[in-house]
Amino acid sequence: MSQAPVTLTGTQKVALVLMQMDRQQASEVLRHFSELESDEIIAEIVRLRRVDRPTIEKVLAEVHRAIRSGAPAARGGKDFAASLLQDTFGAEQADVVMGRLASSMAGKSFEFLESVDPQQVAVLLYEELPQTVALVLAHLKPDVASVVLSGVDASRRTDVATCLATMGPPSPDAVRVVSEVLKSRMGASAAPSEPAAAVGGVQPLVDIINRSSVTVEKELLEQLADRDEQLAEEVRARMLTFADLVRFDRRDVQQIMRGIDPPVLALALKGAPEQVEKVIRDNVSERTKGILDSEMETLGAVRMSQVEEARADVVRQIRELENAGTITVQRLEEEDALVR
Numbered sequence: 001m002s003q004a005p006v007t008l009t010g011t012q013k014v015a016l017v018l019m020q021m022d023r024q025q026a027s028e029v030l031r032h033f034s035e036l037e038s039d040e041i042i043a044e045i046v047r048l049r050r051v052d053r054p055t056i057e058k059v060l061a062e063v064h065r066a067i068r069s070g071a072p073a074a075r076g077g078k079d080f081a082a083s084l085l086q087d088t089f090g091a092e093q094a095d096v097v098m099g100r101l102a103s104s105m106a107g108k109s110f111e112f113l114e115s116v117d118p119q120q121v122a123v124l125l126y127e128e129l130p131q132t133v134a135l136v137l138a139h140l141k142p143d144v145a146s147v148v149l150s151g152v153d154a155s156r157r158t159d160v161a162t163c164l165a166t167m168g169p170p171s172p173d174a175v176r177v178v179s180e181v182l183k184s185r186m187g188a189s190a191a192p193s194e195p196a197a198a199v200g201g202v203q204p205l206v207d208i209i210n211r212s213s214v215t216v217e218k219e220l221l222e223q224l225a226d227r228d229e230q231l232a233e234e235v236r237a238r239m240l241t242f243a244d245l246v247r248f249d250r251r252d253v254q255q256i257m258r259g260i261d262p263p264v265l266a267l268a269l270k271g272a273p274e275q276v277e278k279v280i281r282d283n284v285s286e287r288t289k290g291i292l293d294s295e296m297e298t299l300g301a302v303r304m305s306q307v308e309e310a311r312a313d314v315v316r317q318i319r320e321l322e323n324a325g326t327i328t329v330q331r332l333e334e335e336d337a338l339v340r
Contacts, residue, residue, distance in 0.1 A: 015044035110139040122151025134163035146211035158223040165205045206238040242311035252327040253283040266295035267310035
């Protein structure tokens with residue numbers, strides 16, 4: 001006896017239709033949706049994987065499309081979703097969307113911890129291995145994870161940070177086991193049947209440190225540098241971005257701009273957010289503005305790697321000035337204090 005077609009949402013139906021097309025056709029269709037809609041559709045493609053024939057036929061009938069005889073089964077899953085995004089938006093934006101999606105899906109395995117006091121979570125993880133603590137932190141929202149990390153004993157904090165920065169996606173079984181153990185300790189309900197892999201690496205650690213107290217940040221970076229200078233340097237580099245220029249006061253921006261050659265600055269401004277360009281133009285001389293305009297007019301199309309290197313030069317200048325005590329980098333914690 002055949003299984004009855006399942007009931008799908010509108011987004012799932014769109015995803016299923018795209019899964020029946022070749023990548024080029026599906027990419028053209030996806031371009032007509034907003035970024036938010038595209039995110040939701042891609043998420044459904046990842047979840048759907050393969051769909052039974054009765055459901056396919058029902059959906060295609062609804063959109064007045066006939067399924068050809070012998071047509072292949074719908075193709076879903078992460079690889080198809082990533083390829084579709086790359087064809088539609090390019091490799092860089094595809095990585096951003098897939099990373100955002102992976103982080104969102106990964107967090108569901110430990111979402112039961114979001115309603116728990118972060119200090120209690122730290123106590124819950126007190127005797128766990130640094131690898132286990134890092135796995136949990138990778139699944140939590142950065143603002144929650146930062147409080148949990150602050151509650152970890154200082155002698156183990158660097159171990160946890162190192163594990164988080166160097167970890168790859170763990171197996172779903174490992175995620176499931178840790179989630180189930182923590183839930184059983186708290187008396188929570190059963191874990192999801194198919195947990196997504198956590199997105200580990202340097203960026204989650206940076207997101208967490210950026211939301212930690214200044215004391216924890218400085219202490220952790222110093223200890224991390226003693227153990228692995230290269231890793232500490234990468235963390236520091238990611239803690240500031242070119243877009244962070246909007247967080248400085250006028251005097252500091254002017255100090256930063258004095259150390260950057262106009263041709264480098266012109267490259268860095270290629271495709272920059274409007275507010276970042278405004279901050280820069282408001283804090284350079286009229287002569288420099290003229291040089292910038294001339295440089296940008298003659299640049300034409302440039303590789304993204306060139307733009308990123310130019311922006312890295314600006315970030316290096318910021319860090320050098322900060323280390324010298326010439327400027328002050330505004331941390332998230334300090335911004336909150338100013339608002340209050």
